[in-house]
Amino acid sequence: MTDLRIADCRITPIAFYDPPLLNNGGCHQPFALRSVIEVETEDGVIGLGESYGTRSLIDAVAALAPDLRGMAVTDLNGLWARARTRVQGGMPGYTGDERLLPRVVSAVEVAMWDALGKATGQRVVDLLGGQVRETVPFSAYLFYKFAGHAGQPADDWGEVLSPERLVDEARRFIETHGFRAIKLKAGILPPEEEVAGLEALRAAFPEAPLRIDPNGGWHVHTALDLLPRLEGLVEYLEDPTVGIDGNAVIQARTDVPLATNMYVVAQSHLPPNMAQDAFRVILSDHHYWGGLKASRDLAEICRIWGLGLSMHSNSHLGISLAAMTHLAAATPNLTYDCDTHYPWQVDEVVEGGRFEFRDGSLSVPEGPGLGVTLDRDALARLHQNYLDCGYTHRDDESEMQKHQPGWRFQRPRY
Numbered sequence: 001m002t003d004l005r006i007a008d009c010r011i012t013p014i015a016f017y018d019p020p021l022l023n024n025g026g027c028h029q030p031f032a033l034r035s036v037i038e039v040e041t042e043d044g045v046i047g048l049g050e051s052y053g054t055r056s057l058i059d060a061v062a063a064l065a066p067d068l069r070g071m072a073v074t075d076l077n078g079l080w081a082r083a084r085t086r087v088q089g090g091m092p093g094y095t096g097d098e099r100l101l102p103r104v105v106s107a108v109e110v111a112m113w114d115a116l117g118k119a120t121g122q123r124v125v126d127l128l129g130g131q132v133r134e135t136v137p138f139s140a141y142l143f144y145k146f147a148g149h150a151g152q153p154a155d156d157w158g159e160v161l162s163p164e165r166l167v168d169e170a171r172r173f174i175e176t177h178g179f180r181a182i183k184l185k186a187g188i189l190p191p192e193e194e195v196a197g198l199e200a201l202r203a204a205f206p207e208a209p210l211r212i213d214p215n216g217g218w219h220v221h222t223a224l225d226l227l228p229r230l231e232g233l234v235e236y237l238e239d240p241t242v243g244i245d246g247n248a249v250i251q252a253r254t255d256v257p258l259a260t261n262m263y264v265v266a267q268s269h270l271p272p273n274m275a276q277d278a279f280r281v282i283l284s285d286h287h288y289w290g291g292l293k294a295s296r297d298l299a300e301i302c303r304i305w306g307l308g309l310s311m312h313s314n315s316h317l318g319i320s321l322a323a324m325t326h327l328a329a330a331t332p333n334l335t336y337d338c339d340t341h342y343p344w345q346v347d348e349v350v351e352g353g354r355f356e357f358r359d360g361s362l363s364v365p366e367g368p369g370l371g372v373t374l375d376r377d378a379l380a381r382l383h384q385n386y387l388d389c390g391y392t393h394r395d396d397e398s399e400m401q402k403h404q405p406g407w408r409f410q411r412p413r414y
């Protein structure tokens, strides 16, 4: 009989190279922070998870770890209860940020699913209800970018600040990975220029479903003025302005669905969203919705209420990509191609090298659990990066100031 009780839980912060990608909050730093979570059973089976690399998340998971000893890897209710007590029960450094609890649960929960799958010889996609699609489609995630990080030479993508260079970036993404849909990260340049970028993409790729995401960077009136150009151009408009209230005003004036990964990010945001008909597409993310089970629950809620569903991402490596792929493959009502930052990364922390997209899609990794194994040399190297880079959280604003002194974060900006 397999012993499914947790003997140990470990979290290792890592940092990996990230290009100078631009967004409404500033510029990506040379290193993105992440963490690798290992849940080990009494039988020595190790389940893997990947999450944020912020100090608060790392401290919270480390504080929770001893409480998990003896708990079965199947006990998701037990995980929530222990995490709630630990995170909300006066943990040193706890700031009262309600976003922390589901993030802590998710970090550990994915590793518990992986351990369960590895211990019982089942794939996570099967544990989540069964595979409903052969492959999972992802979108080309375009960013405006500087040529190189401040004081460093240009990278091989070069500067992308014009419609022409955006088309070049998209072409490279599509030729290399075969993506179908294209997402443009916006909220950086004046909005008319960003929409001109979209129009150039439409001319170059007439069949590609397009999306634009200013991360709340536009005023309501700016978005309303741009609607005539966006209608018929985009499959959805992502977080054009700030908040449920503001976006509801925009949604009331267009049939283009509004999508969000910013303002409906917890179950408590769903009732006001439905009451105001602000967002019609939820971009879920298991890293902050509370894990794979909570994300399947969210999919059911979306199905019942007629909301569209897709997946948001942040800079990440292969454990997250594997988890996203298993989850997406087990989610019947995934209505749009998923986001991923993965093609922007060059590092990997799992054995066997980097994942390869075929026709813009990934197959569910083979093997039990998530189907990935930790590369311990890579983990040690990326952990050393973390120690050397000295970052404790993502800070796009100060990175931007290295390129443009005096730049200030502003939302909405235009």
Ligand SMILES: O=C([O-])C(=O)C[C@H](O)[C@@H](O)C(=O)[O-]
Pocket: 021, 022, 023, 185, 213, 215, 261, 312, 313, 314, 315, 341
């Ligand atoms: O869809 C989104 O809002 C994101 O992907 C959030 C990320 O933080 C993105 O803006 C980025 O990586 O700069």
Ligand SMILES: [Mg+2]
Pocket: 213, 215, 238, 239, 260, 261, 262, 312
């Ligand atoms: Mg977004």
